[in-house]
Amino acid sequence: MNEMREIIKDIKRLEPIPQVANRILSLADDPDCPMSELSELILYDQALTANLLRICNSAHFGLSERIESVHHAVVFLGLSQVIDLVLLAGSAKNLKLEQKGYGLHEGELWRNSVSSALIARELADKKGSKNNHLIFTAALLKDIGKVILSRYVSDSFESIYGLVSTQGLSFREAEKEVLGIDHAEVGAMVGETWKFSSRMVEIIRNHHMSEESKYSDFETSIVHLSDMLCMMMGIGVGSDGLAYRFHRGVVDHLGFTDRDMQGIMSDFADKMHQVEEIMNVS
Amino acid sequence: MNNIVGVSDMKVSNDLESILVTYSLGSCIGVAIYDQVARVGGLLHFMLPESTIDPIKAKEKPYMFADTGIPCLFKATYQLGAKKQRMKVIVVGGAQVLDQRGFFNIGKRNQMAVRKIFWKNKVMIDYEDVGGDVNRTIKMAIRDGKTWLKTSGKQEIEI
Numbered sequence: 001m002n003e004m005r006e007i008i009k010d011i012k013r014l015e016p017i018p019q020v021a022n023r024i025l026s027l028a029d030d031p032d033c034p035m036s037e038l039s040e041l042i043l044y045d046q047a048l049t050a051n052l053l054r055i056c057n058s059a060h061f062g063l064s065e066r067i068e069s070v071h072h073a074v075v076f077l078g079l080s081q082v083i084d085l086v087l088l089a090g091s092a093k094n095l096k097l098e099q100k101g102y103g104l105h106e107g108e109l110w111r112n113s114v115s116s117a118l119i120a121r122e123l124a125d126k127k128g129s130k131n132n133h134l135i136f137t138a139a140l141l142k143d144i145g146k147v148i149l150s151r152y153v154s155d156s157f158e159s160i161y162g163l164v165s166t167q168g169l170s171f172r173e174a175e176k177e178v179l180g181i182d183h184a185e186v187g188a189m190v191g192e193t194w195k196f197s198s199r200m201v202e203i204i205r206n207h208h209m210s211e212e213s214k215y216s217d218f219e220t221s222i223v224h225l226s227d228m229l230c231m232m233m234g235i236g237v238g239s240d241g242l243a244y245r246f247h248r249g250v251v252d253h254l255g256f257t258d259r260d261m262q263g264i265m266s267d268f269a270d271k272m273h274q275v276e277e278i279m280n281v282s
Numbered sequence: 283m284n285n286i287v288g289v290s291d292m293k294v295s296n297d298l299e300s301i302l303v304t305y306s307l308g309s310c311i312g313v314a315i316y317d318q319v320a321r322v323g324g325l326l327h328f329m330l331p332e333s334t335i336d337p338i339k340a341k342e343k344p345y346m347f348a349d350t351g352i353p354c355l356f357k358a359t360y361q362l363g364a365k366k367q368r369m370k371v372i373v374v375g376g377a378q379v380l381d382q383r384g385f386f387n388i389g390k391r392n393q394m395a396v397r398k399i400f401w402k403n404k405v406m407i408d409y410e411d412v413g414g415d416v417n418r419t420i421k422m423a424i425r426d427g428k429t430w431l432k433t434s435g436k437q438e439i440e441i
Binding site for chain 2: 103157161164165168170228231232233234235236237238239240241242243244245246248251258259261262263265266269270272
């Protein structure tokens with residue numbers, strides 16, 4: 001299929017996530033990895049370090065003194081948060097752009113990605129997860145496939161939207177029906193190209209729970225739920241609207257109650273200005 | 283001049299140059315009200331139906347919830363001279379993700395909360411576009427109360 005060849009070419013043209021972010025990710029969830037090794041890795045990438053310090057010094061953190069170095073950032077914010085910020089700084093370029101096919105103006109996909117990552121992190125913390133960086137990054141990059149698929153969706157929007165509004169398909173299912181591939185699958189291809197772990201690739205591929213067997217997968221469920229909550233709150237929602245399936249099995253497995261979910265939404269609404277801060281400096 | 287109403291936010295105005303706008307109502311609901319005589323309007327963007335889930339937060343952020351936000355909206359317009367009986371009332375939003383079993387249908391519950399409050403207070407809704415799986419943006423001109431609705435996947439319409 002010609003389009004598939006084009007899609008593969010487009011993936012190769014994406015600005016790759018900095019190598020250092022990838023290495024950090026592979027080390028970050030290893031409990032035996034020494035902290036010094038991680039902070040040194042960040043130091044090697046000057047652009048990333050600069051971005052990191054800009055984020056740390058934003059009003060988001062409201063720190064009383066200026067953060068001047070990676071070491072300083074780790075002392076003030078803790079290594080775990082610094083790793084998340086490095087991953088965030090490394091992902092901004094591709095996700096910030098306008099995605100016409102999805103009706104997302106410049107910055108909207110980024111707003112959704114940052115919000116989803118922060119919510120996923122919150123959900124993971126509540127459940128005492130140990131794979132928080134994996135979850136944070138997967139939630140951040142889950143829609144990277146939209147960056148590639150946007151122009152194809154734009155060309156076929158009427159057909160895709162038609163299936164959603166008349167046949168009851170989800171937007172992802174309609175993408176698959178019309179284009180032969182959906183944004184979650186393209187996202188997984190991007191992850192493979194960028195040499196992400198197979199685990200990360202699987203979470204991105206299944207963040208809409210296209211396979212029922214993933215309902216019981218903890219990390220995928222958290223990313224799915226954070227995405228759904230963002231849609232409900234209208235964060236970075238485009239012309240695809242809220243036309244995605246929410247799988248109750250996910251919430252059952254995670255053990256969240258209705259009250260928990262409302263609590264998460266209301267807590268996050270308080271933090272939305274922080275998302276704006278992060279967006280403005282990253 | 284666009285006057286943006288964020289999530290869990292409310293604005294009222296009698297500035298004839300002002301246009302109140304709230305973007306991206308997913309399951310949240312936008313309530314827009316306008317008094318043609320006083321030329322006063324208001325727009326609320328609430329997120330959740332009932333403040334009982336967090337009464338402390340409801341005190342700090344009354345616009346987050348239907349039951350605290352809607353009374354605030356009306357009262358704030360009264361202070362600018364608006365009258366309840368002259369009010370044009372528009373309700374949009376309350377969409378939901380595709381969930382056949384209806385679990386955690388916050389969009390629907392937001393709709394029910396609005397109906398309940400309006401029924402109790404004898405307020406008629408003049409225009410309503412709620413539910414579905416679409417994202418909505420609403421804006422209202424204070425000069426004449428003209429209101430526009432943009433629904434995802436469709437062109438903006440005047441309502």
